[in-house]
Amino acid sequence: MRLTHLCVAGTVTLVVAAVTACSNSTYGGGSGGCTPTATQVCMINTAYSPTPLTVTHGTTVTWMNGDGFAHTVTNDAGSGETFNTQVGAGGTFTHPFNTAGTFNYHCNIHSTMHGAIVVN
Ligand SMILES: [Cu+2]
Numbered sequence: 001m002r003l004t005h006l007c008v009a010g011t012v013t014l015v016v017a018a019v020t021a022c023s024n025s026t027y028g029g030g031s032g033g034c035t036p037t038a039t040q041v042c043m044i045n046t047a048y049s050p051t052p053l054t055v056t057h058g059t060t061v062t063w064m065n066g067d068g069f070a071h072t073v074t075n076d077a078g079s080g081e082t083f084n085t086q087v088g089a090g091g092t093f094t095h096p097f098n099t100a101g102t103f104n105y106h107c108n109i110h111s112t113m114h115g116a117i118v119v120n
Pocket residue numbers: 046070071072107108109110113
């Protein structure tokens with residue numbers, strides 16, 4: 001008769017993987033705690049979202065930085081609106097848009113970051 005060793009099942013080793021690939025934000029990765037709204041642009045994963053954002057003239061637009069590092073909100077050359085602000089992790093910046101038009105902007109730190117505000 002064979003002697004059977006009964007292995008005690010249930011010794012489950014949980015491997016807690018340190019996920020770094022998708023957490024470039026100190027605010028939880030992904031949305032970074034920022035939710036885009038009708039008047040708010042999020043800076044998430046080194047991009048503006050949404051873009052373009054369309055608002056009615058007289059609207060104050062808020063940018064929130066959901067990333068864990070700084071961005072800027074800087075008007076493109078020739079834009080009818082002038083702003084240039086560095087926004088740290090978790091920070092916000094607001095700018096009122098009182099004139100209709102399309103206003104392009106970018107991040108001075110990351111050359112791939114471009115956005116637009118369309119004002120009706
Ligand atoms: Cu940036």
